[in-house]
Amino acid sequence: MDISVVVPAYNEVESLPELTSWIKDVMQKHGFSYEVIIIDDGSNDGTWDKIEELNQVDAAVKGIKFRRNYGKSAALNVGFEVVKGDVVITMDADLQDSPDEIPELYRRIKEEKLDLISGWKKKRYDPLTKTIPTKFFNAATRKMSGINNLHDFNCGLKAYRSEVVKNIEVYGEMHRYIPVLAKWAGFKKIEEQVVEHRARKYGTTKFGFSRFINGFLDLLSIFFVGKFGKRPMHFFGAMGVLSFLIGTIMALWIIGEKLYHIAKHIKIEREVTEQPLFYIALVAVILGSQLFLTGFVAELVSRNSSNRNNYQIEKEVV
Incomplete structure (x- = not known):
């Protein structure tokens, strides 16, 4: 299989039909064999019912349902365990990430033999309360990790060689620092790609202020465990x-x-x-x-x- 698309979803029942249809159009246009794995992170708005409905129409759409909300990191980690594609794409379910980016991400992973490509939403539609702290954490992460060529560690749109996702563990708020986890695991061919950031079409953001505190603590954890975990x-x-x-x-x-x-x-x-x-x-x-x-x-x-x-x-x- 060429591509596995992993999509964490929490109360995104409105956006899933449009997202999966868009992904299908892109895959068919470029002749990719693919699967879309949607992880329902404890939704209470009918998201799982919609996933089952989409699966009946298109067998490429698969789903995993959590009993309660565990967070994006848990959803990604479970998705990574079951993917079968040579290249793994992660994207958010809110339609702010464009599936049209997938072919170029796939091409670069294959032709440039990269381990990971992180998207960079150079032009964002988020409020200042989100963009300013994000810039601070990105700067801190670059300094502590030594990965100086990435502007946006937390972009949901990323591409990986399957070997990468099979050799990292994502937990807590670690999804923000997957490039750092990959580096500590020995995968050093990490690059960036400017991607489109679209305004949210349905619903509201699911992230509160506490994510910044948790994210900072997880950054310290990654630094310590990566450097001193075995000594x-x-x-x-x-x-x-x-x-x-x-x-x-x-x-x-x-x-x-x-x-x-x-x-x-x-x-x-x-x-x-x-x-x-x-x-x-x-x-x-x-x-x-x-x-x-x-x-x-x-x-x-x-x-x-x-x-x-x-x-x-x-x-x-x-």
């Missing part, structure tokens, strides 16, 4: 040793100063326990010990994890 002691241990040493040096300085005053018979104005620096040193020593122990426990958990030796192997000759 947590390198992070916690280094921080712990540094804090412990700083606290110890400060404590020794205070004690040494007191001993010097005693040896020289100099009047001591304040006892050791009356100095603020003593308590700062004490906190640094305790914090350093806790961080080191945290790293030790995390290392034990990592070594006993079923995924401790789960490495991405691109090719093999046996």
